[in-house]
Amino acid sequence: MRYPACVFPLALLLAGPTCAAPLGDANARLLLNRSGFDALPVQIADYAKLEPDVAVSRLLKASPTVAQTTPPEWVNDTQLRPARLKDMNPDEKRELQKQFRQRGIELREWWLTEMLSTPSPLTEHMTLFWHNHFVSSLEKVKAPQLMYRQNVLLRREALGNFGRLLHGIARDPAMLVYLDGARNQKGQPNENFAREVMELFTLGEGHYTEADIREAARAFTGWSINPENGEFLYRPRQHDDGSKTVFGKSGHFDGDDVIDLLLARPETAEFVVTKLWREFVSPEPDSAEVKRLAKLFRDQQYEIKPLMAALFTSPAFYASAGQLTKSPVDLTVGTLREFDVQPPDLRPLLFLNRQLGQDVFAPPNVKGWPGGESWINSQTLSLRQQFLARLFRADTEEGGAMLPPRMKRGFYEPDLASFNDRCPKACAIKALLPLPPDPVPEGDGTAVLRALALDARYQLK
Numbered sequence: 350m351r352y353p354a355c356v357f358p359l360a361l362l363l364a365g366p367t368c369a370a371p372l373g374d375a376n377a378r379l380l381l382n383r384s385g386f387d388a389l390p391v392q393i394a395d396y397a398k399l400e401p402d403v404a405v406s407r408l409l410k411a412s413p414t415v416a417q418t419t420p421p422e423w424v425n426d427t428q429l430r431p432a433r434l435k436d437m438n439p440d441e442k443r444e445l446q447k448q449f450r451q452r453g454i455e456l457r458e459w460w461l462t463e464m465l466s467t468p469s470p471l472t473e474h475m476t477l478f479w480h481n482h483f484v485s486s487l488e489k490v491k492a493p494q495l496m497y498r499q500n501v502l503l504r505r506e507a508l509g510n511f512g513r514l515l516h517g518i519a520r521d522p523a524m525l526v527y528l529d530g531a532r533n534q535k536g537q538p539n540e541n542f543a544r545e546v547m548e549l550f551t552l553g554e555g556h557y558t559e560a561d562i563r564e565a566a567r568a569f570t571g572w573s574i575n576p577e578n579g580e581f582l583y584r585p586r587q588h589d590d591g592s593k594t595v596f597g598k599s600g601h602f603d604g605d606d607v608i609d610l611l612l613a614r615p616e617t618a619e620f621v622v623t624k625l626w627r628e629f630v631s632p633e634p635d636s637a638e639v640k641r642l643a644k645l646f647r648d649q650q651y652e653i654k655p656l657m658a659a660l661f662t663s664p665a666f667y668a669s670a671g672q673l674t675k676s677p678v679d680l681t682v683g684t685l686r687e688f689d690v691q692p693p694d695l696r697p698l699l700f701l702n703r704q705l706g707q708d709v710f711a712p713p714n715v716k717g718w719p720g721g722e723s724w725i726n727s728q729t730l731s732l733r734q735q736f737l738a739r740l741f742r743a744d745t746e747e748g749g750a751m752l753p754p755r756m757k758r759g760f761y762e763p764d765l766a767s768f769n770d771r772c773p774k775a776c777a778i779k780a781l782l783p784l785p786p787d788p789v790p791e792g793d794g795t796a797v798l799r800a801l802a803l804d805a806r807y808q809l810k
Contacts, residue, residue, distance in 0.1 A: 372397050374397045375779065379810075380408070383629050384470070384661065387683030389686070390776055409471070412471055412472050416501075420459050423452060423494065425494065426494050427578040429492045429494070429579050456487070460500065472504060476503045478624075478628055479503040479514065481712060484714075490526045492523070495579055499522075508657065512608075512612050529541045530573075538570055543568075551616075570587055572584075572604055588603070595607055619643040622646060629660060630666050632721050642656060670784060673721075673809065674810075677701075677729075685698075687780070689763065697761070704732055705724070706729060737807070741763075742765070742799070765794075774793050
C-alpha cells in the first residue's frame with residue numbers, strides 16, 4: 350500500500366505543515382473509514398486532495414462534544430426505580446420490565462441515529478471505543494437514564510482529556526452501579542472497581558499487586574449515588590480516611606488521589622495507546638511506536654487529540670490497509686452511511702447488530718467486546734453476507750432467512766442507480782474496498798456494486 354512520503358507526529362497541532370504530498374484516494378479512504386464509518390465517495394475525493402496533516406487537522410477540528418440527535422424525553426427522569434418495588438404485584442412488575450425494555454430500545458435507537466447522521470463520525474467512533482474501554486452494561490445497571498448520562502460523558506471527553514475522563518468515570522453513577530462502587534464502604538471495602546480500574550482501564554495485568562487493590566478500594570469508600578436523583582454522592586461517614594499505601598506511596602488517599610497515582614504511571618499511557626493501536630491501526634502493535642506515542646501522550650498531559658494526530662499521521666497507519674476487521678457497527682452503520690440509506694425504523698438494525706455480536710449498551714462482560722477476528726465466525730459471516738446481499742438486491746425471495754423481517758421488506762434499500770451515477774466502477778472499487786479486488790468484477794452498474802459488497806475484502810478496513 351502506498352502511503353504519504355512524509356508524515357509528521359503532532360504536525361497538525363504543534364507545528365506548521367511541512368509536506369506538499371496529498372493523501373490520494375486510497376489513503377483518504379483509509380483515514381476516513383478507520384476514524385469513523387464508511388465515507389461517501391465525495392468525502393474521499395475531497396480529502397484525497399489534502400496534505401496528511403491538513404486532512405487530520407480538519408478531521409479533529411470537526412469533533413463536537415455533544416450529540417445532535419434529540420434524546421428520549423425520559424433521560425432526565427430522577428426516579429431510577431419505584432421506591433415500592435418490593436410491594437409490587439406480578440402485573441406491576443411485568444409492566445415495569447416492559448418499560449425497561451422499551452427504554453433500552455429507545456436508547457439504542459438514539460445512539461444509532463446519531464451514528465448514522467453525525468457530521469463527525471470520528472466523535473462517535475471514539476465514543477464507542479471508550480464505551481468498550483470503560484465498560485458498563487444496561488443489563489446490570491438497569492437504569493437507562495444512567496447509561497445515557499455515561500454516554501454523554503464519554504462523548505464529551507471522546508477527544509478531550511483522558512485524565513479528566515478517568516476521574517469522571519470513577520464518579521459516574523452507571524459505573525458505580527456496574528462495578529459495585531456504591532456498595533464500597535468503610536470496614537467492608539468492595540474491590541471490584543479498584544481491580545478493574547487497574548487491570549482494564551489503566552495499567553493492564555502484571556503492573557499492580559493484590560495489596561494495591563485492597564488499599565485502593567479503601568480510598569474509594571464512600572463514593573456512592575443519591576437515590577433521589579441518580580447523581581454522584583460522597584458519604585463521608587462511609588469513607589475510610591486512614592492511611593493507605595498504593596504503589597509504594599503512603600497517605601490518606603481518596604479515590605481522586607488513586608486516579609492521580611495511576612495517571613503518573615507510564616504503564617497507563619502505554620496501555621491506552623496499545624488499545625488505540627489495535628482499534629485504529631492493526632492487531633499487532635509496534636512496541637517501539639507504542640512507547641513513542643505513549644511518551645507523547647504523557648508529555649501532552651493525556652490530551653487525546655495530539656495522540657490521535659500522531660497516530661493518524663504515522664507511516665504504520667497508512668501501511669495497514671485491510672488489516673482490521675469491521676465490527677458489526679462498522680459494517681451496518683458504515684454501509685448505510687456510505688450509500689446514504691436513511692431507514693424509517695432502526696429496530697431491525699438493533700436486532701441485527703445484536704445477532705452479529707455488538708449490542709450497544711450491553712457489552713458481554715467487564716472486558717468488553719474482544720473485537721478483531723472474533724467478530725467473524727460461521728454464523729456471523731453468513732448473517733453479514735445475508736445483510737449485504739439483501740441490501741444490494743443479490744438475494745432470492747427465500748434468501749436472508751436470518752434477517753429481521755422489516756429488513757427484508759425494503760426498509761433498507763439504497764438507491765444503487767444514483768450511487769452509480771455519482772461513482773462509476775473505478776470510483777466504486779476505490780470507495781468500497783481497502784484492497785484491490787482480485788479479479789476485478791466484470792461489467793458495470795449495480796452488478797459491480799453487488800460483487801464488491803460481497804467480496805471478502807469488504808469485511809475489512
